[in-house]
Amino acid sequence: MPKQNKLGVYIHWPFCVSKCPYCDFNSHVEKDIDVEQWEFAYLSELRWMADIYRQKTQYPSVLHTVFFGGGTPSLMPVSIVERILETIEELFILHPKIEVTVEANPSSSELDNLSAFKSIGVNRISFGAQSLNTKTLNFLGRAHDTRDIYKALDVAFGLFNQVSADFIYGIPGQNIGSWEDELSKIIKFDLTHISAYQLTIEPGTQFYSRSKKGEKLTCDDDTIADLYDLTTNVLSSHGYEIYEISNYARLNSQCQHNLLYWNAQDWLGIGPGAHGRFTMTENRRWHSQTRRSPDGWLSSVQKEQHGIEIQNEDYISDFAKEIIVMGLRLTSGIELPDWLIGKSDFINLNWLDEFEKDGFITFNKNHIRVTKNGRLHLNSIVSKLLN
Amino acid sequence: MSQLSHIRNFSIVAHIDHGKSTLADRLIQFCGGLSEREMSEQVLDNMDIERERGITIKAQTVRLSYTAKNGQVYQLNLMDTPGHVDFGYEVSRSLAACEGSLLVVDASQGVEAQTLANVYKAIDVDHEIVVVLNKMDLPSAEPDRIKAQIEEVVGLPADEAIAISAKTGLGIDEVLEALVHDLAPPEGNREAPLKALLVDSWYDAYLGVMTLVRVRDGVLKKGMKIRMCATGATHTIERVGIFGPKATIIDELGPGEVGFINAGVKTVSDAKVGDTITDDRRPCEEILPGFKPSVPVVFCGLFPIDSADFPELRSALEKLSLNDSSFSFEAETSAAIGFGFRCGFLGLLHMEVIRERLNREFGLELISTAPSVVYEIELTDGKVEKLHNPADMPEVTKINNLSEPWITATIMTPDEYLGPVLSLCTERRGEQIDLTYTGTRAMVVYRLPLNEVVFDFYDKLKSITRGYASFDYQIADYKVGDLVKVSILVNGDPVDALSMIVHREQAEIRGRAICLRLKDLIPRQMYKVALQAAIGGKVIARETIAALRKDVTAKCYGGDVSRKRKLLDKQKEGKKRMRQFGKVDIPQNAFFEALKMGDN
Numbered sequence: 001m002p003k004q005n006k007l008g009v010y011i012h013w014p015f016c017v018s019k020c021p022y023c024d025f026n027s028h029v030e031k032d033i034d035v036e037q038w039e040f041a042y043l044s045e046l047r048w049m050a051d052i053y054r055q056k057t058q059y060p061s062v063l064h065t066v067f068f069g070g071g072t073p074s075l076m077p078v079s080i081v082e083r084i085l086e087t088i089e090e091l092f093i094l095h096p097k098i099e100v101t102v103e104a105n106p107s108s109s110e111l112d113n114l115s116a117f118k119s120i121g122v123n124r125i126s127f128g129a130q131s132l133n134t135k136t137l138n139f140l141g142r143a144h145d146t147r148d149i150y151k152a153l154d155v156a157f158g159l160f161n162q163v164s165a166d167f168i169y170g171i172p173g174q175n176i177g178s179w180e181d182e183l184s185k186i187i188k189f190d191l192t193h194i195s196a197y198q199l200t201i202e203p204g205t206q207f208y209s210r211s212k213k214g215e216k217l218t219c220d221d222d223t224i225a226d227l228y229d230l231t232t233n234v235l236s237s238h239g240y241e242i243y244e245i246s247n248y249a250r251l252n253s254q255c256q257h258n259l260l261y262w263n264a265q266d267w268l269g270i271g272p273g274a275h276g277r278f279t280m281t282e283n284r285r286w287h288s289q290t291r292r293s294p295d296g297w298l299s300s301v302q303k304e305q306h307g308i309e310i311q312n313e314d315y316i317s318d319f320a321k322e323i324i325v326m327g328l329r330l331t332s333g334i335e336l337p338d339w340l341i342g343k344s345d346f347i348n349l350n351w352l353d354e355f356e357k358d359g360f361i362t363f364n365k366n367h368i369r370v371t372k373n374g375r376l377h378l379n380s381i382v383s384k385l386l387n
Numbered sequence: 388m389s390q391l392s393h394i395r396n397f398s399i400v401a402h403i404d405h406g407k408s409t410l411a412d413r414l415i416q417f418c419g420g421l422s423e424r425e426m427s428e429q430v431l432d433n434m435d436i437e438r439e440r441g442i443t444i445k446a447q448t449v450r451l452s453y454t455a456k457n458g459q460v461y462q463l464n465l466m467d468t469p470g471h472v473d474f475g476y477e478v479s480r481s482l483a484a485c486e487g488s489l490l491v492v493d494a495s496q497g498v499e500a501q502t503l504a505n506v507y508k509a510i511d512v513d514h515e516i517v518v519v520l521n522k523m524d525l526p527s528a529e530p531d532r533i534k535a536q537i538e539e540v541v542g543l544p545a546d547e548a549i550a551i552s553a554k555t556g557l558g559i560d561e562v563l564e565a566l567v568h569d570l571a572p573p574e575g576n577r578e579a580p581l582k583a584l585l586v587d588s589w590y591d592a593y594l595g596v597m598t599l600v601r602v603r604d605g606v607l608k609k610g611m612k613i614r615m616c617a618t619g620a621t622h623t624i625e626r627v628g629i630f631g632p633k634a635t636i637i638d639e640l641g642p643g644e645v646g647f648i649n650a651g652v653k654t655v656s657d658a659k660v661g662d663t664i665t666d667d668r669r670p671c672e673e674i675l676p677g678f679k680p681s682v683p684v685v686f687c688g689l690f691p692i693d694s695a696d697f698p699e700l701r702s703a704l705e706k707l708s709l710n711d712s713s714f715s716f717e718a719e720t721s722a723a724i725g726f727g728f729r730c731g732f733l734g735l736l737h738m739e740v741i742r743e744r745l746n747r748e749f750g751l752e753l754i755s756t757a758p759s760v761v762y763e764i765e766l767t768d769g770k771v772e773k774l775h776n777p778a779d780m781p782e783v784t785k786i787n788n789l790s791e792p793w794i795t796a797t798i799m800t801p802d803e804y805l806g807p808v809l810s811l812c813t814e815r816r817g818e819q820i821d822l823t824y825t826g827t828r829a830m831v832v833y834r835l836p837l838n839e840v841v842f843d844f845y846d847k848l849k850s851i852t853r854g855y856a857s858f859d860y861q862i863a864d865y866k867v868g869d870l871v872k873v874s875i876l877v878n879g880d881p882v883d884a885l886s887m888i889v890h891r892e893q894a895e896i897r898g899r900a901i902c903l904r905l906k907d908l909i910p911r912q913m914y915k916v917a918l919q920a921a922i923g924g925k926v927i928a929r930e931t932i933a934a935l936r937k938d939v940t941a942k943c944y945g946g947d948v949s950r951k952r953k954l955l956d957k958q959k960e961g962k963k964r965m966r967q968f969g970k971v972d973i974p975q976n977a978f979f980e981a982l983k984m985g986d987n
Contacts, residue, residue, distance in 0.1 A: 012946055026946075197941040221911070225936035246941050257974060261945045275946045289949070321952050329943060378939040380913035387959045 004268045005279050007053075007092075008257050011042065011084060012271030013073040014294045017107075021141045021206035022168075022199060022320075026273035026292050027071045039080045041301040042270060043087050045290070048306040049268040049276065050091040056280045063092035065257035065267075066100045068122075074104035085121050099162075099256040101126055102150035106152030107144045114159055117220040124162035126193075126255075127152060131167060131179070132185045139171055141206075153189055162253060164193035169231065170224045171199055172216055179227050183234045191255035196231050197246050198224055225376060245329050245375065262330050264323045272297035272307065277314075277322075283339045285314045285322075320346040321386055324368075328382060333362070333369025341366050350385045389462040392572045394643040395603070396464045397517075398481045400509055401491035402499035402857060403471055404687040406521040410491055410553040410562075411449070411467045415632060417559050418451040418463070423817070444465060448481075448586075448645055450634040455567045463566060464645040471501070473734030476681035476713065477587075478505055483678070484586045484601035484645060487515040487570035489562065490543070494520040494550070496527035497828065498540045500797045500859035506541055510967065517565045518545050524552040532826065539825050575642025581605030581613070581666040584675050586645070588658035590709040594626070596652040602641065602663060607640040607648060612667040616674045617659050621667045622650035655709050681713045683731025684792065684862060685738055685841050686775045688719050688756035688884060689745070690727030696751055697726045704728060705751040707741060714741060719776070721884045723966050723978045724754065730774055731761075735841060754979045756884050758841040763790040763865050771887070776852060778883040780872045783923050789888075790865040792837040795820070798848070800856035802829045807851040815839035816890060835864060838888065851948075873898045873927070876919040883976060899928035901981065908977040911935035914970050968969065 016027045055063060066088060068081065085100070101124040102117055104110055114125065129149045131137050137145060142154075149165075156163045167186060169179055186194065199218050201211050211217050218224070232242050239249035242260060247255065260267050269276035273292035279285050290307040291297040297307035314322075320340050324347070327334030340346055355361040360374030360381060374381055398552055401407040451463040466481035482488065488509040492502055509516060518537060520530050538867040549565060551558030587599040600607065607613075611624045628636045629646040640646045652658045661677030691700050704716045715731040732738040738758060745751045760775040765787040774780060774789075796817075800808050802824065812819070812833045821832035835844075848856050873894050875885040889897050898920025905918050909932055916932040943951055965972040971978070 063650055121713060130410050198937075200941050222936055228937055245939055245943075258944060261943075261948065267945055269945065273946070277945070277948075287949075318952060320956060322948050325955070326943065326948060374935045376939055377913045377935075378937075380938055383955060383958050386955055 004059050006064045006260055007062060007265070007278070008067065008260045008267040009046070009063065009088060010257070010267050010274055010276070011066070011068045011073070012269070012274040013068060013071040013076050014272045015075060016070065016072045017075070018141070018143055022202070023201035024205050025071070028294055030294070035077050035080065037298060039083055042080060042084055043297050044305045045077065045270050045301050045307060046084065046087055047091065049270060051266060053278055056286055059277060061092045062095055063088065064095045064098060064307060065260060066098065067257040068102040070103055072105050073102050074110040074113055077112055078120065080121070081117065082120045094328045099124055101255070101257055103128065104152070105144060106149045108148060108151065111152055111155050114155055118159045123160060124136045124164070125156050125160050126164040127156070127166065129165040129167060132182050136171055140168060162192050164195065164255065165191055166195045166197065168197050168199050169227050170218050172219055174219055174227065175223065176226055176230055180230060180234065183231065187234070187238045193255060194235060194240055195246055196248065198228065200229050243331050245378065262326045263334060264326055280313070281315050283319060283337065285319045285329070287314050317346065324386060325382055328368070328370045328378060331369070333367055336366045336368055338366065348385055348387065355381060355385070391575060391643050393459060394462045394464070394573055394775050395487070395570050396466070396485040396645060397487045397489060397566055397570060397644065397920045398466045398485045399489045399491055400468060400478065400505035402493070402501040403493050405493040405496070405499070405502070406553045407491050408467060410489070410519070410521065410551070411465060413553045413556060413559050414451060414465060414563065415449055417563065418453050439894060446718050448630055450645065451846065453563050453567070456564060457651055461567050462644070463563070468505070473737040475504065475508070476678070476733070478508055480586055480678055482509055482514065482741050484584060484825065485514065486573055487517065487566070489517050489519055489566070489586055491519050492533060492537060494522050494533050495525055497533045497536045499857035500799050501799060501857065503541065504859040504861070506543070515570045516543060517562070517569050518543060520548050520550050521553055523557060524555050536825050538948050540830065560856070563611050573643030575602065576604045577606060577642050579604035580669045580671040581607065581664070582671040583607060583664040585658060585660060585662040585664055588655050589658055590655055594634070594649055596655055596658055597649065598645050598652065598658045599645070599649050601645050602640050602642050603675070604642055605666065608638065613650060613664050614667040615657070615659065616663040616665060618657065620657060622652055625649045625651060625950060627799065635879060640968040655712060660712070683713070683715050683732060683733060683762060684837065685732045685758050686735055687738060687758045688721065688727050688729050688776070689742070690721065690754050692752040692754055694725045699749065700728065700751055700753070703745050703751060704730070707744060713737070723882045723884045724975055731775065735845065754923050754982050756982060757887055759888065760792050760837045760841060762788050762870070762888060766788070776889045777872055777886045780888065787872045788867045791868045791870060793834050793866050794837050794840065794860040795863045795865045796833045796835050796840070796858065796860040798831050798833070798856055799857050800829055800831070800852050802827050804852040804856065805829045805831070807858060808848065811844070811847055811851060815844060836868065836890070837862070871922045874921050875901050876921055877905070877973060878917050878971055880968045882978065885981065895927045902928050902930040904976045904981050905977065906930045906932055906982045909973055912971050913938065916971050
């Protein structure tokens with residue numbers, strides 16, 4: 001029997017105070033939420049998912065991570081979070097070092113919830129800070145200002161050992177100097193984990209329609225590359241090691257939940273528009289996707305106990321693709337399962353050879369890893385390896 | 388049938404746009420060939436393109452019945468001819484079937500390059516020529532000046548030139564009278580063995596292969612067994628008819644008459660233009676001289692933008708060639724742009740017309756490679772080969788020399804533009820033969836390499852003279868030239884569709900232009916892309932597309948993975964439209980665009 005996968009639970013809370021112009025996540029602005037109905041729905045779907053996981057795998061249900069994402073899950077009524085965590089405890093065997101993360105906005109109204117979250121078992125907080133530059137925050141349409149960020153982090157450090165924050169760079173007018181300045185402020189927070197994302201214009205966002213009309217919303221490709229290198233160098237010299245394309249961590253502070261995705265492990269996806277994956281046997285993987293619309297999901301769960309729209313067993317070729325797409329994002333690379341590497345129809349071996357010669361990839365036995373030079377070309381590398 | 392003395396066969400020759408087809412229409416109308424209702428503008432131009440562009444591509448024929456002022460009825464056979472240089476072979480054919488010509492000259496524009504070219508063809512075959520000044524209704528008409536010009540430049544007496552307006556109908560009766568009185572009737576012997584000239588043949592969807600003939604001696608009748616002298620093939624005549632201008636069945640065609648026959652001929656190529664048709668049982672002793680076959684002089688590759696259209700392109704080309712034996716095509720494969728055909732044309736206009744018909748009548752979206760001429764290569768082993776496609780050029784070490792076709796070009800231009808015209812010709816390696824003035828117009832005669840003309844000579848000439856210059860040419864000869872093949876290399880691999888043969892002096896400029904164009908069209912990639920223009924192994928121009936520095940998705944979590952995977956599947960689909968050069972994939976579209984820009 002193959003090595004048991006790690007298991008996590010992802011809970012999606014689809015509501016925000018306002019919609020940011022760059023965000024393509026499943027988020028909605030809603031004032032009146034029926035707390036009881038939503039609580040009931042989350043618990044039903046959670047039970048249903050735990051059930052199907054048990055039916056389709058022979059593994060004991062040891063749970064390694066829980067992640068509340070969104071939306072703005074820090075806006076969730078604490079009672080719902082509490083009932084979810086209680087139910088999780090009832091359904092799974094909790095790993096002693098279980099990581100329980102809540103994503104939060106650094107606005108003052110949400111800070112009151114933080115200590116309550118801590119008291120019910122949340123042990124990691126991840127802030128959508130996005131920038132320490134007022135102009136940038138305005139450009140990104142964020143509801144908070146830099147003072148809110150300082151205050152929020154202050155509160156968070158008093159409560160949690162693991163505090164992460166997200167930042168966005170690559171906006172028009174940004175240059176090495178201004179980003180370096182911002183990075184030096186970020187470092188001073190002494191966060192345990194930093195995610196730094198290049199601004200990406202995603203279809204369906206306000207930024208997308210604006211850029212279609214010709215507005216320039218990102219800086220040019222060469223500057224982006226410079227900013228990326230700068231980020232990695234500055235953070236590394238301050239003890240944040242890059243472990244994924246856009247993620248940096250102090251020692252023992254990598255996000256365990258996100259590692260499940262990149263390592264093609266198992267997770268159950270609960271809530272509107274959530275995706276779940278788990279491995280049934282060696283190369284057979286089950287996959288679920290729930291309805292995106294909050295109302296649609298809610299009514300489905302009320303009728304059928306789950307809001308799943310798509311559930312099926314992945315084609316083996318799709319599973320292979322996901323392993324490579326996700327695994328090569330990690331600086332440590334991944335161990336390819338025998339079934340994948342043994343059959344050359346999943347990977348283009350000529351390109352594998354070429355990339356190794358060109359110093360973009362290292363490949364040793366089953367272990368494959370993208371080098372520092374290759375990292376910036378990951379999309380091309382993956383596309384060529386898989387086609 | 389008519390008495391020989393009451394038959395007149397004539398062509399109309401003119402420069403493009405001088406009103407030839409309008410005059411033909413007016414003559415038909417005058418003689419009652421069509422009712423007012425049936426008259427559409429320029430009835431003899433059948434194709435959409437002919438009507439829209441005001442050009443005649445196919446020669447047309449029509450029989451008129453004219454009651455002259457002397458009370459006698461005459462049979463007039465009119466052959467309308469194309470005015471454009473590309474279709475000069477059609478003019479020669481029509482002239483061979485006639486005894487005289489109407490020379491139409493625009494009363495304000497005067498003699499133009501094709502006026503000369505066409506009228507000289509008529510003089511060469513001993514035609515009587517009736518000079519007509521058209522467009523007299525225009526205020527700018529200057530009949531006296533133009534008459535003087537005709538005498539001076541063409542060398543024809545013009546004091547009796549008939550002043551007409553085909554548009555208003557002015558002078559049409561005089562033209563008809565002149566045809567009857569000034570042109571010679573045909574000669575021929577009704578009792579002699581059948582001898583008829585095969586003037587043209589084409590495919591009609593209803594009637595099958597149509598054969599246009601001019602009878603010299605004897606009679607053509609339904610049921611007769613005829614023989615095609617060139618092939619020896621025999622056929623039985625099913626139908627004899629004339630165009631009036633509608634196809635009308637008649638009993639027979641006698642000496643001097645022009646008409647069509649259907650004789651169970653399967654394909655147009657079995658009815659060779661210029662052949663002599665005779666009676667199988669009583670063949671004539673001598674055959675008619677026939678025509679020089681028309682040979683394609685300009686070649687280009689035509690490729691469907693959607694490779695799935697390849698079979699349709701083949702069938703479209705086959706259909707078009709049924710009625711136009713003057714263009715050739717053979718399948719060609721390009722590593723860069725896929726499957727297509729190498730096609731040969733009589734000239735640039737012919738090429739444009741065919742391309743437009745493929746697009747309009749068959750809905751095909753095509754891309755064409757740069758036009759090329761036919762080179763002659765003398766190989767080191769003494770063999771001489773024709774080269775239609777730069778991509779097929781043998782290795783330099785195997786070539787003794789390379790010859791290119793030269794033309795004799797006649798350009799007529801208002802003298803104010805003479806300077807720019809002369810420098811254009813010099814720039815294109817031209818050698819001046821003659822330069823004459825009549826009034827304010829200059830006529831220059833140059834020897835020019837055809838490959839300089841097919842590039843963009845017409846467009847340049849038009850723009851530097853604001854459209855006032857006219858141009859005509861004849862292929863003169865082949866001459867050895869310092870010609871080189873410029874290959875365009877992407878990361879060291881040649882892009883066949885972009886290679887070209889040019890004069891050594893222009894190699895660098897032309898090569899660099901293409902490299903720069905590609906640099907704009909090819910997206911940055913993971914690896915840098917080297918674009919080179921080279922002669923053999925020697926690089927003459929180089930541009931580099933720097934590698935893309937960052938191409939990685941910023942965020943990819945549990946919910947993104949399906950989308951990412953679908954994106955990869957889509958890329959795989961898109962890869963069909965990519966061409967691999969070493970380690971880089973270049974969208975086929977970049978080459979299409981590069982070729983398209985070459986058009987302008």
